[in-house]
Amino acid sequence: MQLRHLRGLLAAEPALRHSKSHEKSHDKSHDKSAEEHAVRARRVRAVVERLARVERAPLTIAETTVSVRDGLHRERLLLESSVRSSFHGTLLAPTDAAPTAPPGPAVLVLGGKNARLDQLTGDVPPDHPDRNVAEQLAHAGFVTLSFDHGIGGALDAGRRAGRDEGTLLAHAFALTGRSLLGALTGDALGALDVLTAHPLVDPRRVGLFGHSLGAAVALHTALLCGREGVPLCAASHVGSYQALYERLLTGHEGAVLPGILEYADLPDLYGALAPAPLQLQYGTADSYLEPADARAAADTVREAYAAAGAEAEVHGLPMGHGTHVGHAADFFTRTLAEPAARGPQVPAQRIHFEVSERRAVLDRVDAALASGILTQGPQVARFEELARPWTGADAAAVASGSAALEIALRVIGVAGRTVLVPVNTFFATAAAAVRAGAAVRFVDIELDGLGMDPDALRAALDRHPDTAAVLPVHIGGIVAPSLDALLAQCEQRGIPVVEDAAHAFGATLDRRPAGGFGRFGAFSFFPTKVAISGEGGLLSAASAADLEQVRRWRDHGKSAPGSTLHDRPGGNWRLSELHAAVGTVDLERFSRTLAARRALAARYDALLADVPGVRPHTVPAAAGSNYYKYLAYLHPDAPLDRPLLKKRLRKRHGVSLAGEVYDHLLCDHPQFASQRRQDAADGPFHRARWFARHHIALPLYPSLTEADQLRVVAALRSELP
């Protein structure tokens, strides 16, 4: 046995451990430690999610058989899952609750390795007095659901030849990079959804109970269910992995995620649940545990809860490897008396990568690290190739959207001359021109497509005959039909156009992609944008010669590829392979991203049609918006206090609006204070000012659900006059 080797490995401090120095320091404010706890808890959840690789397949109820016995309403369910075919579950409810009483509190009951469904639910006499937990909790007033975990009884004894079925399953899952615990947790997450959606159940009052292996599953279910505040009672499952798997050898292979101990030990996982209600029970006469180790583990959990400003309830009881159902029932009675789970929040923005996408990024980063090619390598080449269908012209990857704008202006050579930008845009549009040595002048917008107003542009071009470039911005992902007039005017005067397409990856005008209209198109892959790489940009160019210039500017201005001579003041505007690893994964899913955004926008259109206080921005028919922003206007008669509205939506409804595009005009930024006199001559920018003041942007991102959208619209309806 390589026990000594193993001992060393198991003794290593997990990376996400609560740090001792921090525990000891009393000078830190409570808020600080709560914040640190929240950060660590999020990281623990993210690691658990990655290692568990749960295949989330919705469970459906294929058959229901209802009976009433011993004062309980019983539903025997045949549950169907596309990942593991069908299996049985049993729902119990107090008879006085069915069928007319209001929906009540509920508990998902997960038994241990040897627990059989019919014993948990009292369909057959339990082999142990506390085995029928589900039945006892139902008698205590809770709807319960338990199901057959499927790790016993499938193989006949001959074939098993004395081997443990759970062990055999765990080995086979390990072969696929998955785990038995991940599979069990997937079942439990599906069952939690079934229970939550049941007509007898109040969806905000649902808790989790687990015993032994079932407690491990309940713990991981609580970590991964995405609902905050779900109460968990875990019986006979506390200690350190070191004690359970090396000293006592009582740990089950279905109770751990392979690789977890590099990040967190068992008490850290429980601690990550804070401040959700938690009850831990352990027996001081349990031969599966070491009482001292269990106590120490419970103390670690308590510390994590204290850091989060909450309390974990721990019962060390004179029992063996069992459950004190009375304590469990008390716990749920207290914690489920009121809605426990925090109502869903709709954030302004959610950057979401599926676990499979995160794994793809990690694989690509690993390939880059293993090859030593960390920048300007195969990932960047692939990033440029994947972007090609969306950019309207060939493009070169660069470090950011701002770098893309600056390089375009450097290639054109704007120094000492004027660059025209819309007065309503992000600061970076103008800042790039300033850095490239130009004087920036502002132009008003039109209110249909939010592009530069053609008449205002004509006036500006007349007033500034030294204009070296015009930078239209596709605000909110709309390529304005007024772009045609702009292009015609610029062509007539021989002035190059640089599209600031930072908002507009995937957007079109008359089916032609943004980035393909001007001499250059600059895209950003900053995390808030529609396509993302962390930091990153892309510069499309209509001509191959220009694109070649872009490649030299981005690489310190080399006079030729690979040369050590430099003929222009280029910069380090390269994209790294590591960012390209993120960007390629995001681009591979981009057609789904775009379709999702458009479907969400169409649903907002429909939902808002009968909300009197708000009017969606009508996207011009020729524009295929990518809905970087879903823009709307509040009723013109309603005196608008946008900050107050946003605060009320957040505080009262958990709904955060997205950021505006934009709330300040460029001419009002301190950076441009010194040119106010000239700006006044170019102004007064009435339309841009009206837009900046009156629009709002609703949250819109691919992971937004229909339920989220209904919440947003209901919140608006109740806050608008």
Ligand SMILES: *Cc1c(COP(=O)(O)O)cnc(C)c1O
């Ligand atoms: C985001 C953005 C940029 C800058 O992009 P970065 O990648 O952050 O440098 C430029 N212009 C507009 C309109 C933007 O929204």
